[in-house]
Amino acid sequence: MDNASKLALMASVVLVFFGVLLLVLFLAGRASGRWQTPLARLIFLGPAALLVIIGLVIPAIQTTYGSFQGPDGKKSVGLANYEWIFGTPDNWVFLRNTAIWIIVTPIFSTVVGLVLALLLDRMRRESIPKSLIFMPMAISFVGASIIWGLVYEYRDPAEEQVGLLSAIVSLFNITPENWLLWQPWNTFFLIIIMIWIQVGFAMVVLSAAIKAIPMDVTEAAMLDGATGWKLFSKVTVPMIRGTLVVVLTTIAIGTLKVFDIVRVMTNGNFGTQVLSNEMYAQAFVQFDKGRGSALAVVLFIAVVPLIIYNIVQLRKEQSIR
Amino acid sequence: MSVESSETAVALEKAAAKTAAPDHSGMSSALRRNLSSPWASAFVIILTVLWTIPTLGLLVTSLRPAEEANNSGWWTAFADPVFTLDNYQEVISGGDTIPGGILPYFINSFVISIPAAMIPLTLALMAAYALAWVPFRWSNAIFLLIFALQVVPLQMALLPLLQLFNLGWFGLPPLRDLVQAVPVLGDWIWPTGGTSFMPLWIAHTMFALPLAIFLLHNFVSQLPRDLFEAARVDGASHFLIFRKLVLPLSVPAIASFAIFQFLWVWNDLLVGLTFAGGTVDVAPITVYLSNIKGTYGASLHLITAGAFIAIVVPLIVFFSLQRFFVRGLLAGSVKG
Known part of the structure; x- marks a missing residue:
């Protein structure tokens, strides 16, 4: 057509x-x-x-x-x-990687997003940095993977480096690695892509929560002499606790299901496989419906506790108020 | 999708509303000035630059001649600027390296995304209206069930749906045969022996419904009761009320969710890969990009141009409709 x-x-x-x-x-x-x-x-x-x-x-x-x-x-x-999923030593790679993904991505994205939200709240021109940091959320995982593929591009050390990371490393006289083949660190290079996307999300949501803290609370704390770290840890964080949990769990759920980044960057090779890409591979490449379905069920079961925890937290939040 | 997403979605919807209309009740401006330091600004600027550089690298590389793009870092282009649109020409209309070009896939993405955003939203609005304003014994139970269905990840539905479309369930004929049995139209929508947009539209519609119904129900149920009562007293049918009242009043709520759903479908890879295969007839641009990344990944000048064409649509939406975009994206960020 x-x-x-x-x-x-x-x-x-x-x-x-x-x-x-x-x-x-x-x-x-x-x-x-x-x-x-x-x-x-x-x-x-x-x-x-x-x-x-x-x-x-x-x-x-x-x-x-x-x-x-x-x-x-x-x-x-x-x-x-x-039994095949959990009993085959080869599969521990994707189980381990999935665990690393859902621990590292939410924590890192939320921390960076929180720091940005706090700093931006004090800046006068916050909209430009905010837009630019939030922008990756508009881009597909496939697009983001190609963008970062360029950053991780590796050439033989004898040649000129085309990838940004390799070039920066070479500046410090370190021989660049072939980043995407470098186990086990390659998983972290893939995780960076997800963090790059999710920080903007965390920042925007947390920024709104910080702005919603009533002015008298902050002022009362400051009159009592709370500043800097104390103000942050004793006033700001407790006041936005609910939102922090929502952001963490939301990113964790999104991370658990992410499949595009791994598929485009390494297709799960070189020790970077994760649960959702393994599910796709079993169901649509190996044509093993049984294993594919079992992996989908595991994904489902893994998501449920996050959701329940999230709901419980939200309920608690609401009953306090 | 997830149950939590609904609760989250509400919280996020509120957050987004605040973002859209920032109020600075958090701190007075005097306080704000006290707290701002050059270090903080420097940190934010450095992070902003860090966050922007990868995308800038993509754009610059895509504008460089093949020879330069593949043999030197994109940052060297600023010292020795040679730019060209040749890569875009080759990627769009096809050339020696990439026969056929990306244009058909770009069109496919539109053909998939527009109905896949409009149809579920309309159906969801209808369901939301019925659940909110034509209540019956089971309304609450149905609403809760739809709410709960958001826990089901996309992955759980892929294999059974593929079977429904191509082989049929419970010994019944597959959807493909049913569509093709329709005279004239059937063969247009689903060519014999070919691939069709139909499975993509249907799958995206199904996956969008729980979240869309939930969010629109929140909106529709808060419309003023008097309005509907007055209309009913005047003898208006539910159907007239839907057309003349609900639809026009819901436009703002629909707009943000429509943008989110459009972008979600535009950026999707999993559904596209599963239901479109890789054919030029129906595959979206994301599927094509992930394929050529494997095949022509070494041709940096072409892959970057292709990627930029794919992300330019979301970027235009992002920068031109930022307010709607933020609301929709935050409300739906947990979908999938």
Whole structure:
């Protein structure tokens, strides 16, 4: 299909969708009084409910069931897929890496974001740095990976270095490494990309929370002689504690699911594999539905405690106030 | 997506609202001046520069001739400036290295993203209205269920949906056959033996719904009750109320979420990779980029130009609609 007909297809689909919708709304509006309310429920709620059931409820059940099946999804294998995940020494690499990702990324992003939020709160022209640091959030993980691929570009030490990191290191007379092959540090080079993206998020949310601290609280503390570190640790941090937890867990959940960065940068080679990329590889490269499903279930189970912790924290926050 | 995301989403929505309209109640301006130090400013400036340099490097590299871009650091371009648009020309329309070019994938991304942002939002608004203003015995339970569904990660739905589209569930025919059975239109939307945008639209719509319904429900349920009662007394049907009241009043709420959803789909790789394959017919630009990164990754001048074309759309949205962007992105940042 050429470009023009693709765009024509898109326009037709959108027009048909809204045309049918308006027609249905118009016709249903003519229905007699007694039928109107049940009809409204059906028409308004029906499509979304149907799509959610087909798109999420049934698949979640099927995937859970499939995680106890063999590669083709036809024979029951009991817990074999889970035994494979946790019992195969080769797999400890991606389990370990996933743990490193979800510990390092949220903590680092939140700390840097918090420091920036505090400093920006005291600056008069905060909008330009804020925009520029927040900007990576608009960029896709694929785009970010190519941007950082250029930073990590490695050439033979005899040649001129093209990558920024290698060039900077060479300035200090250190022989640059082939960063993405350098185990185990390459995982951290990938994590930096995620931190680069998430710091802006942490900064914007925390900055809003800091601005929301009532002025009298800060002033009272300052009258009592609290300054600098004391003001920060005894007043600011406790006041934004809830937001800090939300930011940490939100980034942790996003990190757990990140797959694009690893796939584009190393495709999980050189000891950089993570859970979500392994799930994709098992399901769509190895075509082992059982293992792919089991990995998806593990991902699901790993996300749940973070979510529960987050909700409990938020509830606590709300009950205090 | 995650349950927490809903709670988070509300907290973040509030944070975003504050960001959009910054109030400086936190500290008086006198206090502010007392606390600011040259060190703090220097630190912020250094960090801002650090954060911007990688993207700048991409842009500069993409504008350098092949020879220079691949054999010297992009920063040397400032000492000896030679810039060209040749890389963009080759990447867009195809050339010796990259036959075909990126343009079809760029178009695909639009063709995927626009319906995948408009359709779920409309359906979600309808559901949100029904749950908020046409309540019945199960409304609360349904709302909670949708809320809870956000815990299900995308990854859990990929294999079953792929099966639904291409092989069918429970012995029923697959979606592909059903679409193709429609006379004339069917073959246009899903060519026989070919790939279609249909699975991408549907998958993105399904994955967007829980968060969209949750956020729009928060908004719609806070519309003034009198408005709906007056309209009902005047004999307006639910359908008329939806068209004439809910839809126009919800435009601001829809706008921020629509921008978020558009960018989410535009930037997505996982759904694109799973449901589009790599074909030039339907694959989005992210899938193409990740493919050519593997194949032509050594041609820095081309891969950087390609990447810049892919990120320029989100960047334009970011810088021109920053306020909406921040609200939408923060509210939905936990999606996926």
